[in-house]
Amino acid sequence: MNNSNDLFKHLRLSDMSDFENIELIPIGSEGMGQDDKMGVLSEELPILPIRNIVLFPGMVIPITVSRQKSVRLVKKAYKGDRTIGVLVQANNSKEEPQPDDLYKIGTVGHIIKMFVLPGGNTTIIVQGRKRFEVKDYIKTEPNLIAKVAYIEDTFPKKLNKENKALISTLKENATKILNLNPEIPREAQIALDNIESNSYLVHFLSSNINAELIEKQALLETLDGIEQATRLLEHMLTDIQLLELKREIQSKASSDIDQQQRDYYIRQQIKVLQEELGVESPEQELDGLRAKAAKKKWTKEVNDFFHKELSKLQRTNSMSPEYPMLMNYVELLVDLPWSEYSKDNFDLIKAKKVLDADHFGLEKVKERIIEYLAVLKMKGDMKAPILCLYGPPGVGKTSLGRSVAKALGRKYVRMALGGLHDESEIRGHRKTYIGAMPGKVIQNIKKAGSSNPVFILDEIDKVGGDHRGDPQSALLEVLDPEQNNSFLDNYLEVEYDLSRVMFIATANNLDTIHPALRDRMEIIEVSGYTMEEKVQIAKKHLIPKQKSEHGLEKASFTLSDVAIQKLIEGYTRESGVRKLEQEIGRVVRKITKSIAIGETYPAKVVPVDIVRMLGQEVFENDSYENNEYAGVVTGLAWTPVGGDILFIETLLNKGKGQLTLSGQLGDVMKESAVAALSFLKAHADDYGIDYRIFDQYNLHIHVPAGAVPKDGPSAGITMLTAIASALTQRRVKSNLAMTGEITLRGKVLPVGGIKEKILAAKRAGIKEIIMCVKNRKDVEEIEPHYIADLRFHYVEHATEVLALALLSEQVKKPVQFVFQEETKAMVSAEV
Template structure:
């Protein structure tokens, strides 16, 4: 049998928790001497041989059973009355013992719990009941069975003064041993204090005394309780003398060992323990770091810095709090990819195929990347440009970075900058701070394992700032090709070359980017997709991806172009394709469900099937309104999710020349309205407008969808045309929309978001569009097939706009202006 303490090395938590449910026979304060009344015991007992431990009456101990005969015995007993006889094996052999190998006096045990351990061994929790003596062994197979005589304890029920003193001395000696031996848990004292029975105290101390096995067996065989207590006290006094001598020797030895020797001794012990556990010692770790450093391709300056830090680490006590911080720093130095570069691929044809396969459209962006590869191929080396992909959400800016990395054969890392407010996230913390670490730039370079990865700076327009510094300013050094070859991280304290990293930033809005930061980047606009492009992207990329993610094959179903177009028009309103992918995912889930439960479903989805699967359409395209009313003009607007059309409504009523603006307009839009009105007042004669109208009629300009904030200069010429139409009561040209900024001199200025605005106009059925002549280059960048059936008018001043937009025909039932003559207030004239 193994040491009983081994039980707790193998039991799981669930097994140990089962101890709460163990039912013990109440042997102790009142019943140890009369425990034979608890149950009738047979004179024939199955015998369990044990090693290394002696079971005393009343004691509860664990026993691990490993021999096959013993395992069969305890399992059989556990199913029966759970009573066995426990005899100690005189020798320590692991072989099956013979009757002559066993002592003849043992203890009857009651099995209170049995555990089957993972290794195949069986552990039982037993409680000793009373002693017995073997008369003869009557059976040895399949297990030992003996005829026994039960032995009665002879312990006085009432103690005289001498016996009371003996018991008191036993308890005091036990407490002294507890104080002298720190390895004994303090809970043992609580157990001693709770023992009231003198007989149980003697058995308890006999079981736990540090004595030889034969001495404990001798105590078990001593039936006279007072005699047993006397022998027990002798053993306890020897143990006390031994512990006191040990403490005295330790005290003398410790006074002769100085602090340095003590530390050396402890370090040697730790080293031995680490070797036993298979853990590298500090010296081995330092040797490993030194070997790694010798292989690094770093400069002499960095190498000297590394050796200096390594020397500092070697001088530091491994048990001090500073050691792990120095270790982390030195490990960072050797883990960084100093001058380790991946080889760029210069197969431009293959690179173009990768970009075309991963992204439909985006010709300008892909062309710029191919140009970069071409220069790199011809020159062999160049400072990496800082590209900034600017456009609405969902157009593929971030995923484009993965395709660039694939085309170049470089590693890919991405850093999200949205909501970043702490400058230390870029530059790192100084090592003097608790919990210091390098900035995310260095962390991602380490993660990539290369000094020239494609590094995506996602959402650079959403970087914030607060009392912890300005991350945008910290990014200046990272993104400046003239400075980033010597980037200094506060934690690293040594320069790191970022000039070979290809940084690609993404942004939705350029206005919120720090001006100096924006100046360091090459802005490439990634505009929204046309209807045709979205259909192709859905067919080639989004739908196959969703089928694969939902466990469907290509042949399970397909969608016609009309069905995809219905999803785009009726359920999404965006420049990108993120929402389109979500809606296609809904369609695929519906089909997946039908396949899974065996329902009928269309194998080729039409537009009507889309409505049935997705429900009623979420959006309706804004349609052009007729020109029956004066003062209503269609404008074009840019929104974060793409282009849209808006209507400017103008109304005149009798008053004192007040201007009212409504529709939740921003300051820039209000200023455009005032500039347009001022221009018309200055040039009223050219449009046959009676100047008295401006003083005697109030002007109200409204932009519908009042709950949506609107701002920007793009509605300048639209407001000019609307006001002029209201003042002249002339019709506006049919199927016409416009966008452009206006000045007080009547000059028309260019605006942005042209592609998105043109797509919105086409969706609304508009045929003619007025733009600033400087926006002609934006139209030329759009593929001709996407702008068929659209006529563009390029203008330079406001009068050209009005000439194109206003017809000479007046609206039906025009307003009859009644104006007061300034010289004769009581007279009036109709205009």
């Protein structure tokens, strides 16, 4: 509707065979809407809202109706007197409009013909009669019915000289538009010449002029005919100017129509249009890049390289496929923060406060970070080992990096490395490839807008590799303080200084990290939280956060300490607090629902409320079992979600000395069992073991929860004690657990995960723990009040383990070993 190509479009209705029998009602300037065929108009009109088009008196237009209320309205009107009120919708919404959405002045329409189209839409041919103004809406259902006042045309019957000149000017400009626009059919000139009514002429041109919907509605609402004609002339003159400008552009860009000249023609048109619209031309864009470059603090080498690339871009045709590639490259050069650094705030007291406020516990880790910052403050450079925060999921490794950035006042960026397997993701692609882009390191530096952000390399242990290169090897250059001052990205092609970036990596598993990459990082273990620490984290951080996210900051309810402990023990099994936060979120949502629907909710949530809201407990913590059975020993194990206890069960039965291992044990645990049995065979006499047991009894070692894979060098002394108890039928000391590996010589070796294992033992009710003497330092690093009720035995040799673990008394019903006597073969010798 708003295109000059559609000028006089309604003339084309006569070309459609379906309209051959349409009888148009003649409407003149004197009596619009008063012809006998149309009858007397009622003061109450059914209203048809329309979009994107304005109906003027005397005009015939097609209207496609798709909204259900409107379809019912036109069908009902078509069966009656075919009279409807047509109002323009102020917004472009497809929903059913309300009275406030419609303009007040519209046109009475007479439905000439109605067609039902495939798909359910209905098209009507409507002829405008006269204007009306809505005074009030009587009904809104099943469709809008309004009380209206009709507006008579005020075009003077006799025109003075000035008005005659105005009408003549309208016709002349309409003819000029027809001549300037070759796409309008020539029949339009004939139709224009045959219009005799001045009022009809104004409405006809108003309906077809190139103008916005709101401007056409303004013409309809201009009730004075001469004023409407004057405003119409303004729009037509604007349309003529645009058409003349288009012809001028075509004249400027005219040339031979071969491919090269055609491209030039299009560029000239674009150039002229850009100048008229105020859009930057390629030359202006290049000038803008030069202005930005003049403010950069880059080296002479980079400056020369930039201007060389800019000159290349200037010589390239702006319509060439290479132009946007070069433009993207030059924009990257000028957008990177060369030698732009945020000022560091080395207030270590403030940094400590920030770390303490954001993270409860983790004292050793926070102390190491403060030491790291102190070294940076004193040295003034970043040539220090890259920190790698290593620990199970959910313990706050990534958020520690965010806190460091907050404390220093630096920008913070995070690069997720999980699943990354293409070296180009680190080093970037060469510019010769389609779709080339810089690596993620350079992309994040650009995003940060600073050359010294805190850069988190998240999940560095999950970087993979395939035929497209080894990303871990590409990270070597990024993380090496001796090399990263001249990091070379394949796309950038100029060296970039990363030496002042503070890289902090995070990892869940060190085994999958490239050895050379590990060598460049200082590993800081972020172990799991104790029960007490989790309770405090929940109270100080997780619960306020969840209340805020659910809009309950002002809601007066709390979770008691025992309720939080119930969540931790019964619904989570992890070293971190991520799952705990999810469970707290579930509780808060339950309370949110109760508040929203007006139900009562507990002001203080207790364990009973937790079970009511979340259902029965998901996990049951393993607890210590009695020592009534020989060959059953409690061991300690580390898992990705924290420590746990496990039971080693040993059973003897008559056989031929076979060893059976079950419980889905890994190779390391199998080797521990074999080593423990070999040690006892070698020292059978020391423990009163009849050597015939090894030949006449089968030994079965089982670790329960067979569906869970188990492996690791921490069950050696546990298996040794279990086998020794089974072979001697001696009881194992009650409330005792142990962890450690042994050698064939009986030497006890240290193991890892001590903190998690001790916490698991404490949860299970263990009172005494045996471990290698070299693990004493790990115990001393644990807060004293966490291990106040535990007694530790530090050993160096297997004999010490058995002396501590095995009691002198036997179990109540010991196995009575029965041995077959060996038959001696008679050997005769010839003398």
